[in-house]
Amino acid sequence: MRKTNHIPGLAAAVIKDQQLAWSQGFGSSHFDTGDGSSFKDVSPDTPFWIASVTKPFLGLLFLQLEEQGEIDLNNNINDMPGWDNFCGWLANSEIVFGRDLHCDKPITIQNVLNHTVNGEPGSSFMYNPIMYSRLSRYIEYVYGNPISAAEGRQNTMAELIQKNILGPAGMDRTMSSMWQREKALVFFDMAQGFEYSENGYNRKKHIERHLAGGAGIVSTVNDLAKFDIALDTDQLASESTMEKLFTPAVTPDGTDLPYAFGWYVQDYKGEKLIWHSGWDEKAGFSALYLKVPEQNLTLILLANSEGMWWGNPLDAAEVQGSPFAQLFLDHFLF
Numbered sequence: 299m300r301k302t303n304h305i306p307g308l309a310a311a312v313i314k315d316q317q318l319a320w321s322q323g324f325g326s327s328h329f330d331t332g333d334g335s336s337f338k339d340v341s342p343d344t345p346f347w348i349a350s351v352t353k354p355f356l357g358l359l360f361l362q363l364e365e366q367g368e369i370d371l372n373n374n375i376n377d378m379p380g381w382d383n384f385c386g387w388l389a390n391s392e393i394v395f396g397r398d399l400h401c402d403k404p405i406t407i408q409n410v411l412n413h414t415v416n417g418e419p420g421s422s423f424m425y426n427p428i429m430y431s432r433l434s435r436y437i438e439y440v441y442g443n444p445i446s447a448a449e450g451r452q453n454t455m456a457e458l459i460q461k462n463i464l465g466p467a468g469m470d471r472t473m474s475s476m477w478q479r480e481k482a483l484v485f486f487d488m489a490q491g492f493e494y495s496e497n498g499y500n501r502k503k504h505i506e507r508h509l510a511g512g513a514g515i516v517s518t519v520n521d522l523a524k525f526d527i528a529l530d531t532d533q534l535a536s537e538s539t540m541e542k543l544f545t546p547a548v549t550p551d552g553t554d555l556p557y558a559f560g561w562y563v564q565d566y567k568g569e570k571l572i573w574h575s576g577w578d579e580k581a582g583f584s585a586l587y588l589k590v591p592e593q594n595l596t597l598i599l600l601a602n603s604e605g606m607w608w609g610n611p612l613d614a615a616e617v618q619g620s621p622f623a624q625l626f627l628d629h630f631l632f
Contacts, residue, residue: 303605304494307340311519313596318523327489342520345488346600347583349576352515357560371408395428412547423555433511451477456509467528472517489602491582502582556615564615577607
């Protein structure tokens with residue numbers, strides 16, 4: 299499947315009953331696009347840009363900060379400096395995430411975290427990564443800093459993720475910022491991203507971005523397994539917070555939506571699935587993090603091309619559209 303989907307390097311892990319059951323690397327994290335010769339094999343400890351699989355960390359962080367009394371999720375992101383200019387630009391652009399965006403209506407932080415911003419806030423789901431990317435600025439605003447500090451080499455959000463999540467979970471091969479000095483080896487060991495076309499593979503520019511919210515974390519499958527185990531053993535937050543983390547948003551008429559706090563939530567063939575995908579075509583990476591909570595079963599996949607992305611709709615949760623997820627579910631669940 300890796301070769302069929304034009305993925306140079308793939309790392310995989312399976313967690314069962316809160317233990318790492320298996321992890322392995324396949325293919326190359328680095329190779330010469332000229333002659334195709336590999337010079338670095340993927341292992342379960344190879345760092346990858348995890349793209350939107352960063353969002354589960356954001357959902358947890360904001361619930362932790364709510365529990366600590368640092369943030370009220372009912373407050374409006376509209377109150378943040380620069381909101382009017384940003385929202386007006388997005389709403390009037392041709393970008394799909396600006397569709398039906400009403401900048402004059404109050405949009406809560408919970409709306410942003412649940413992707414219930416477009417249309418009447420809180421009433422419907424549409425995946426909106428651009429809005430998630432404003433959360434780093436909101437953190438700076440709440441902590442009394444200029445919102446421009448979000449673009450700093452290690453912003454407040456990155457520091458809070460390290461303090462509240464990565465450190466307690468023992469994720470030493472994970473960076474919440476590209477410039478964490480103590481984790482320089484994570485940056486230097488990170489897989490190279492690639493783009494595949496009819497002309498073969500093209501090496502993408504190495505990532506040097508700050509943590510915005512929608513993306514920004516570099517990790518390994520073994521470290522994400524540590525995160526998964528910490529989540530399921532309530533090491534990172536109270537039981538009530540963890541329950542809220544995976545509880546989908548609800549419309550005013552009581553309908554469940556397919557997204558919670560940084561996680562898609564769906565029912566598939568009678569089984570609850572909690573998951574998130576990652577896709578960054580500019581950087582050349584894709585990812586999948588799939589949990590089957592009632593079976594205490596998790597699959598984590600990280601790839602250094604777009605080859606794992608399947609085109610999930612913006613307004614639905616359909617992880618079964620992923621051939622990798624489908625293979626896993628068919629073999630281990632159904």
